[in-house]
Amino acid sequence: MFCKNCGKEMNDNQAICLSCGVKTGEGTSFCQNCGNPVAPGAEVCLSCGVAVKNAVNSQYLNGKDKITVALICFFLGGLGIHNFMLGETKKGIIKIVASLCVGLGGILALIDFIKILCDKYVVDQNALF
Ligand SMILES: [Zn+2]
Ligand SMILES: [Zn+2]
Structure with missing residues (x-):
């Protein structure tokens, strides 16, 4: 997976991004699946089709x-x-x-x-x- 704030690749078990210090899953600038930048407010990554918007909230409470x-x-x-x-x-x-x-x-x-x-x-x- 990739940091959603800075786009750097990171391990699934990392709690924070080692490049920018932002918590895993926070940020909306990059796709967590492919690491490509996503347009502000976009709901899906145009590169890989994975949903990006509110991915943190959708995981909250399963x-x-x-x-x-x-x-x-x-x-x-x-x-x-x-x-x-x-x-x-x-x-x-x-x-x-x-x-x-x-x-x-x-x-x-x-x-x-x-x-x-x-x-x-x-x-x-x-x-x-
Ligand atoms: Zn980062
Ligand atoms: Zn993607």
Whole structure:
């Protein structure tokens, strides 16, 4: 893949671009797939046809709609429903157990809810919380 800010080639597992220091996936100047410059506001790369616009946002929450996930988290989060939606089975089960045993599922869900709204929620299917 390529840095979307400066167009330099980078490894898939790099968190930031070593050339310009911008986080992986941020920037709209270059195609992450082929590294060619893309026109400002273009939705697809004209060189390879891959979608470029808002690629970061479409990956957020595994591409699920943020408002939908936030609402489900708010109303059903204590049962981990939003976690199951995102494929985070372990987190979901922990929430159910926490709700049934100590009533803490709602607090965990509230934390998730705030993170979702602040664009800080990280989908991690191996994490427990
Ligand atoms: Zn860069
Ligand atoms: Zn391309």
